[in-house]
Amino acid sequence: MTAVTVKLTVNGREVELSLEPHERLVDVLRGRLGLTGTKMGCGEGECGACTVIMDGQAVLSCLMLAVQAEGGDILTIEGLAPDGSEAGLHPLQKAFVAEAAIQCGYCTPGMILTAKTLLERDPDPTPQVVKEAIAGNICRCTGYDKPVKAILAAAAEMRAAAQGTTAAATVTAAAIGAPEAVAVPGNVSTTTVAERGES
Amino acid sequence: MRTTFRPAAYLRPGSVEEAVRILTEEPERCRLIAGGTDLLVQKPAEAEILVDVAGLGLGKIALTDGHLRVGAAVTVAELERAEPVLRHPCLTILAEAAGMLGTPGVRNRATIGGNLCNGSPAADLAVAALALGADVEITGPHGVRRMPLTDFFRDVNLTALESGEMVSVVEVPVEPLDPTTAARAAGAFFKLRRHQSSVDIATVNVATVLYLDGGVITDARVALGAVAEVPFVSEAAAAALAGHEPLDEVLRAAGAAAAAETRPISDIRASAEYRREMTAVLVRRALEEAVRRCRA
Ligand SMILES: Cc1cc2nc3c(=O)[nH]c(=O)nc-3n(C[C@H](O)[C@H](O)[C@H](O)COP(=O)(O)OP(=O)(O)OC[C@H]3O[C@@H](n4cnc5c(N)ncnc54)[C@H](O)[C@@H]3O)c2cc1C
Ligand code: FES
Ligand code: FES
Numbered sequence: 001m002t003a004v005t006v007k008l009t010v011n012g013r014e015v016e017l018s019l020e021p022h023e024r025l026v027d028v029l030r031g032r033l034g035l036t037g038t039k040m041g042c043g044e045g046e047c048g049a050c051t052v053i054m055d056g057q058a059v060l061s062c063l064m065l066a067v068q069a070e071g072g073d074i075l076t077i078e079g080l081a082p083d084g085s086e087a088g089l090h091p092l093q094k095a096f097v098a099e100a101a102i103q104c105g106y107c108t109p110g111m112i113l114t115a116k117t118l119l120e121r122d123p124d125p126t127p128q129v130v131k132e133a134i135a136g137n138i139c140r141c142t143g144y145d146k147p148v149k150a151i152l153a154a155a156a157e158m159r160a161a162a163q164g165t166t167a168a169a170t171v172t173a174a175a176i177g178a179p180e181a182v183a184v185p186g187n188v189s190t191t192t193v194a195e196r197g198e199s
Numbered sequence: 200m201r202t203t204f205r206p207a208a209y210l211r212p213g214s215v216e217e218a219v220r221i222l223t224e225e226p227e228r229c230r231l232i233a234g235g236t237d238l239l240v241q242k243p244a245e246a247e248i249l250v251d252v253a254g255l256g257l258g259k260i261a262l263t264d265g266h267l268r269v270g271a272a273v274t275v276a277e278l279e280r281a282e283p284v285l286r287h288p289c290l291t292i293l294a295e296a297a298g299m300l301g302t303p304g305v306r307n308r309a310t311i312g313g314n315l316c317n318g319s320p321a322a323d324l325a326v327a328a329l330a331l332g333a334d335v336e337i338t339g340p341h342g343v344r345r346m347p348l349t350d351f352f353r354d355v356n357l358t359a360l361e362s363g364e365m366v367s368v369v370e371v372p373v374e375p376l377d378p379t380t381a382a383r384a385a386g387a388f389f390k391l392r393r394h395q396s397s398v399d400i401a402t403v404n405v406a407t408v409l410y411l412d413g414g415v416i417t418d419a420r421v422a423l424g425a426v427a428e429v430p431f432v433s434e435a436a437a438a439a440l441a442g443h444e445p446l447d448e449v450l451r452a453a454g455a456a457a458a459a460e461t462r463p464i465s466d467i468r469a470s471a472e473y474r475r476e477m478t479a480v481l482v483r484r485a486l487e488e489a490v491r492r493c494r495a
Contacts, residue, residue, distance in 0.1 A: 058307060
């Protein structure tokens with residue numbers, strides 16, 4: 001077994017790990033880094049519970065070897081509200097609470113991270129676009145109605161914040177508490193994505 | 200005899216040549232990994248050395264004169280949104296197929312090379328690329344060879360790739376579009392799933408590209424998936440179309456001709472009979488849509 005040294009950024013922190021080739025990203029996040037907010041459901045790409053954001057894109061951490069994340073910039077649900085305070089929650093997290101879009105909560109981290117990438121691409125999605133975006137995030141509890149409402153509410157909230165005064169925008173940026181180095185699309189410095197080139 | 204998926208090594212070569220050298224040295228033990236969305240579900244025990252496709256510079260989509268070149272490592276999500284693909288009425292079926300493949304999370308990692316090389320009879324991009332008359336560029340120990348995609352699929356999960364070879368580029372011929380003439384071309388991709396709104400591989404998938412000139416079909420290609428051991432192009436459907444006006448009975452006849460060429464199986468998704476019936480329906484609908492787009 002040849003251990004592989006892997007460097008990645010997780011929630012704004014650089015980490016270096018010595019990993020075996022077969023270790024899945026989900027297991028490394030949960031088992032080695034203690035980030036158990038990322039959930040393991042099916043393990044076969046079907047349920048979306050293990051969704052994390054890598055280089056600005058929602059990916060399934062059960063269908064990725066951790067060694068493949070070399071150079072990647074990863075955001076897990078923990079990185080979305082790093083200080084853990086209620087005030088520091090991301091608008092999506094606040095909306096999920098406000099709309100009671102959570103029952104058991106197992107799908108929630110994946111659902112929220114998927115929604116985050118959607119809203120970065122499309123700040124004003126239709127309900128249909130939201131439904132398609134979370135088609136890979138299976139929820140056995142809520143019936144999807146409330147998560148869709150929550151995502152639309154967060155989108156409205158984020159648009160309003162973006163349109164506010166500069167002062168208000170600054171407050172919001174601080175309030176979402178995102179660590180500075182977290183995935184900014186178009187500002188990606190990893191070999192994987194850089195070498196993939198522009199499409 | 201190994202029984203579990205536990206690769207002993209993971210390599211990330213920096214060029215196609217280097218990857219081919221590695222594959223050629225240990226063809227039995229090496230396995231390419233791209234998005235891993237097939238491989239990490241199948242977990243093949245014999246994959247001892249994983250060779251990553253990510254660093255090989257195969258992530259570009261380029262529209263040069265007469266050809267769309269799609270690197271094997273281009274992701275399904277990239278194809279779904281690629282401007283040169285979306286802008287062209289035939290190429291757009293690649294984006295349509297991409298948008299119906301798996302879930303957004305799968306599409307962000309899954310690649311076109313993986314979709315073709317996995318060799319699934321239902322592979323969505325394979326069906327779209329076949330209808331577009333694509334070639335694959337294969338790089339191996341003896342250099343680069345090119346092959347029509349129609350020759351690439353050999354059996355369920357079996358392709359024409361030989362020891363040490365990999366797919367580097369998928370190349371699609373692009374007919375120039377001249378709006379000043381009466382000639383028109385357009386395509387359509389249809390995918391039947393067990394529940395049409397759900398995420399599922401195809402029960403039947405169909406892609407077509409149609410050429411119309413002066414109200415007559417001058418040429419057509421109809422590709423079918425999930426109805427034989429490999430995705431394939433229906434010659435009989437094309438023959439039923441060429442030289443005819445796109446009348447209802449002509450499109451129906453093409454659907455029937457395509458259905459007659461299928462060799463479907465019964466499985467959890469559908470019976471063979473249903474697949475054959477639905478081939479006729481889907482082919483007709485795809486042709487109707489392509490005609491509509493030609494005239495739009
Ligand atoms: C939940 C889920 C849903 C899915 N839904 C669909 C669907 O609707 N339609 C569909 O068609 N597929 C579907 N798939 C299958 C899969 O996502 C696609 O086939 C995908 O395109 C595979 O690409 P990959 O890069 O992940 O391949 P990998 O898993 O990395 O590789 C697949 C195979 O191809 C080989 N390979 C990869 N790249 C090359 C290359 N350049 N040259 C030679 N060999 C190569 C690998 O060695 C491996 O054998 C689904 C998968 C999942 C998990
Ligand atoms: S655990 Fe990864 S998709 Fe279900
Ligand atoms: S809240 Fe329980 S799975 Fe979604």
